[in-house]
Amino acid sequence: MNRFLAGGGDRETDMRTPKILLIKPPLDDHDRPIYDLIVPLRKAGIDPIWTGLQQPWSQIVKTALEEDADAIGVSVHTGDPAILLGKLKTELERAGLSEKILVAGGSGEITLPDMQAKLAGLGYKVFLSGDAVENIGAYIMEKFRENQKCSVSITEHFESRLSRHLLAKHITRLENINLTLVPPPKKKSFRVLLAGPAGAGKSSLLNKILEKLELREIKIGVMLCDPRGPKEKGAFLGDRVWMQERTLSENIFIRSFSQLSNYSRRSVNFLKKVSDLFALWGADITFLETIGMGQESAARLGELADLFIWVALPNETDSMRLMKGGAHELADLVLLNKIDKEPSFKAELALKQHFQNPYFKVSAHTGEGIDEVCEFILEKIKNNPCG
Numbered sequence: 001m002n003r004f005l006a007g008g009g010d011r012e013t014d015m016r017t018p019k020i021l022l023i024k025p026p027l028d029d030h031d032r033p034i035y036d037l038i039v040p041l042r043k044a045g046i047d048p049i050w051t052g053l054q055q056p057w058s059q060i061v062k063t064a065l066e067e068d069a070d071a072i073g074v075s076v077h078t079g080d081p082a083i084l085l086g087k088l089k090t091e092l093e094r095a096g097l098s099e100k101i102l103v104a105g106g107s108g109e110i111t112l113p114d115m116q117a118k119l120a121g122l123g124y125k126v127f128l129s130g131d132a133v134e135n136i137g138a139y140i141m142e143k144f145r146e147n148q149k150c151s152v153s154i155t156e157h158f159e160s161r162l163s164r165h166l167l168a169k170h171i172t173r174l175e176n177i178n179l180t181l182v183p184p185p186k187k188k189s190f191r192v193l194l195a196g197p198a199g200a201g202k203s204s205l206l207n208k209i210l211e212k213l214e215l216r217e218i219k220i221g222v223m224l225c226d227p228r229g230p231k232e233k234g235a236f237l238g239d240r241v242w243m244q245e246r247t248l249s250e251n252i253f254i255r256s257f258s259q260l261s262n263y264s265r266r267s268v269n270f271l272k273k274v275s276d277l278f279a280l281w282g283a284d285i286t287f288l289e290t291i292g293m294g295q296e297s298a299a300r301l302g303e304l305a306d307l308f309i310w311v312a313l314p315n316e317t318d319s320m321r322l323m324k325g326g327a328h329e330l331a332d333l334v335l336l337n338k339i340d341k342e343p344s345f346k347a348e349l350a351l352k353q354h355f356q357n358p359y360f361k362v363s364a365h366t367g368e369g370i371d372e373v374c375e376f377i378l379e380k381i382k383n384n385p386c387g
C-alpha cells in the first residue's frame with residue numbers, strides 16, 4: 001500500500017531546534033572538551049547530543065542516522081585528524097548521510113594550517129581553542145537556516161514498511177511541519193511511558209529493560225525527551241549515554257527530542273505520530289522516556305500511554321507525598337528504583353496504603369526486578385487489543 005505524509009505548510013517553529021551530534025573518534029578518551037561545548041551550544045539555540053566515549057564508527061554512524069542530526073561536531077585530540085575525519089566522512093556518505101554540517105576542533109595536529117586546509121577540503125569547518133564558542137553556534141545556525149529554506153516538502157509517498165533511514169527522515173519532517181500520516185497504521189506499536197523525577201533512574205532502567213527485550217527479538221522504538229531550560233532554548237540530549245550498549249542493536253531505534261516541560265497538545269500529538277511511524281518501521285513496542293516530572297499535571301501524556309510506568313525513589317516515596325495529587329496517580333505500575341542503595345520498606349508500606357496498582361522493587365545497577373518488569377510489559381501487550 002502507498003502511504004503518505006501530508007499537511008499544510010505551517011512550520012512548527014517551536015518544535016524544531018537544530019541538533020548537533022558531538023563525537024570523539026573511537027580511541028580518543030578525552031571528554032572534557034565536549035562538556036565545555038554543551039551549555040554554549042544550548043545558549044545558541046542548538047540541541048547537543050552526546051553519546052559517550054569509545055564508540056566504534058558503526059555505532060557513531062547508526063546514531064547519526066537515527067537522530068538525523070543537522071550537524072556533526074568532532075573533537076580530535078589524538079591521532080591524525082585527516083585520516084580520522086576522512087574515515088568519518090566516508091562512513092557517513094556510505095550511510096546516505098552526506099548532507100550534514102561538519103565542524104571539528106581539538107588540539108595537536110589539527111591546529112596546523114595545512115591540516116585545516118585539508119579538512120576544509122573534506123567539508124569540515126575547523127574551530128580551535130582561540131575561537132569564541134559562540135562562533136561555532138553562529139556558524140551552525142547560519143548553515144541550518146540555509147538548509148531549512150530548501151527542505152520544505154509537503155507530501156511524501158512511501159511504501160508501507162519504513163527503512164531505518166526513511167523513518168529517521170520522516171520524524172524530522174514531522175518536526176518541521178504539522179503532517180498527518182495517511183492512512184494511519186492498522187497495527188500500532190504498544191506505547192510504554194516512563195515518567196518520574198529527574199535522576200530517579202529512568203534512562204538506566206530503560207537500558208536494562210531493552211537489554212532483556214532485545215534477546216527476545218522484539219523490535220523497539222525509543223523516544224528520549226530532555227528538557228529545554230526556562231531560559232535557554234536548546235536542550236542537552238544526553239539520555240543516550242545510559243544506553244550505549246543498546247545502540248548497536250538492529251532491533252532498536254533510538255531518537256532524542258527536546259521538549260518544553262508542559263507537553264503542549266501539539267507536542268503530545270507529535271509524539272503519537274512518531275510512535276505511528278515506529279509502527280510502520282515494524283516496532284512492536286515504543287518506549288517514551290519523559291523529561292523529569294514533579295507534581296505538575298501529566299494528563300496529556302497519560303493519553304499517550306498504553307502503559308504508564310512511574311519511576312520513584314524509595315527515600316522520596318512516603319504517605320505524605322502519595323496523598324498529594326500528582327503524575328504518579330496516572331501510573332499503572334510503580335518502579336521503586338535504586339534498592340541496591342536505599343531501604344524500601346517504608347516506601348512499600350506507603351504504596352500498599354495509597355496506591356492500588358502493582359509496584360516492583362528494582363535496581364538498574366544490579367538488574368534486580370528487571371525480569372519481572374519485562375514479563376509485566378509483555379503480559380500487557382498480550383492483552384492489548386491494538387498490540
Ligand SMILES: Nc1nc2c(ncn2[C@@H]2O[C@H](COP(=O)(O)OP(=O)(O)O)[C@@H](O)[C@H]2O)c(=O)[nH]1
Nearest residue numbers: 198199200201202203204337338341363364365
Ligand atoms: N545506585 C544506583 N544508582 C542508580 C540506579 N539507577 C540509576 N542510578 C544512577 O542515578 C543517576 C541518574 O540516572 P538516570 O538513569 O540518568 O536517571 P533519569 O534522570 O531518571 O533518567 C545516574 O548517576 C545513575 O547511574 C540504581 O538502580 N542504583
Ligand SMILES: [Mg+2]
Nearest residue numbers: 202203239289
Ligand atoms: Mg534520563
